[in-house]
Amino acid sequence: MEPILKVDQLKKIYSLKGKKEFIAVDDVSFSVNRGEIFGLLGPNGAGKTSTIKCICGLLKYEGGEILVKGHSMKKERSKGLRHISAVLEGNRNIYWRMTVRENLEFFTGINGLSPAKTRGRLEGLLEQFQLVEQRDTVVNNLSRGMKQKVAIAISLITDKDIILLDEPTLGLDVGMSQELRYLLKTIAKEEGKTILLSTHDMKVVEETCNRLIIINKGKRIVHDTVENVIKLTNQENYLLKLKDSLERNLYEQIKAKSKNIKSSNDRRGIYELSLFHPNDLYHVMEILKSNNVELVSIDRINNRLEDIFIDLVKEVKDDEISV
């Protein structure tokens, strides 16, 4: 099957007179199939936004090629744009002083479509996104999550094949983030839309994406299915529940035997332990037993994309990842 979007050896260089060149995207290649939700991951400054902007024709690229339904974004930008819509920079891309309905009608019109002919689709989207009650509310008066939903609804009003979403869940509360994840899956499954999303939110990727690419410093690190990427790590994770918190010296001893150990911030005696090998668990048990630490329970935890991501992008700082 021919991919609907193909990025081939993309290269984006920023150069300003008198300043050193900066390679934001360096030889990145990937392809996305119709109806697929594809994740574009990377720490801050990895080149995600530059890649997305090159795909939607908002940034000229110096090398490689981007094909949207076979149309080169370098040579046939307007033909490529017939198949792409995007939500960039969260929800800034909509008119905050206009109502939800006015925004939807405006974006229908400026894309050269008849608002009268797309009225049915508009009503359908308002219902699907649970915005019926807010249809005549000025966007500025909506919550952040609602604004985000409006922005995504606008990207769908023109019924294009590919939707590019840059950080769609940024700043949303847990409930709204979950609702949005559900919406994304529905859009891809029921409407056959192809979604390319760039995010820091690993939960979104794990729950919604079929495949992903991780880039760092402009270069591709991994490009595979989410399932395969999770299998990439050889670490073993366990959740230890102890009767009491570990004393400092015991904590240090266990830390020395494991790859990583994290204590729960809000509950005493609960630790998340990452080991290089299952056998290392014996060493940890020995330390606990010889020091008379009472063990309440021990559970194995499945590997999470977050751990793999941190592994793969070692330079990334903890605070750059939201889980």
Added chain:
Amino acid sequence: MKYLYSFTAIGKREWIELKRYWFNSLIGLVIYIGIFAALFTGAQYIGQNNYALNESLEGFLIGYALWFMAMGAFSETAHSIIDEARKGTLEQLYMTEVPFVWLLISKNIISTVIFSILFFLITTVQMYITGIQVNVDVLSIFITLFIGLFSLYGVGLIMAGLGLLFKRIQNLLGVTQFIIVGVMILSPTDLPLIKFLPFVYSRELIMTIMMRGYSILQFTLIDWGFLIITSLVYLIIGILLYKMAEKEVLRRGMLGQY
């Protein structure tokens, strides 16, 4: 049809904003007319019983209204693009199937209609305040104004391009406003070369219509040629320079930044 739909969408958006923020627009008009009334009273006081001043006051009335139009037209283009970039909506406009320049031209045509209506409204109020009567030949004035304003849209596009590149150009916009005052005061009779400046020839023709009772039927071929060619030249220069700035902005990835 897609060009018509996008034109209608822009028109509807302008109408919504005008309607929703009518109070702000109204206050702008009130302040403008208030300043005019104060200036006019001052001028009358200085030139009491001065017969020659009567004609100057007519010129002042029309010139002030035209200055208001010129300022609006020039700053509208520059401000609207910079404002879209600041809000983050410019990127979306660049991703539509219709070319961005068409969206700009659509906005300018709609703005011209709005400005023309405001021009007639303001002139009527000014005539009522001053008691001065001028020839308000709606069709002749509208056509001349419509063609003439496109030269200022060209200047506005150059400013918008600079705005996209350098982001903060408020000082330049301020200086250009003073240049427009100069353009409104100077006469091509004294300085023939200034008729090549944007909007000067249109202003002269509108003055002739309103003060001497001319109509567009009395325009010579030279009048039409000058009116259309100067407007077209400035508009084309504006579009070309804007396109150059746009190319650089797309290379640097600064379209959505402000």
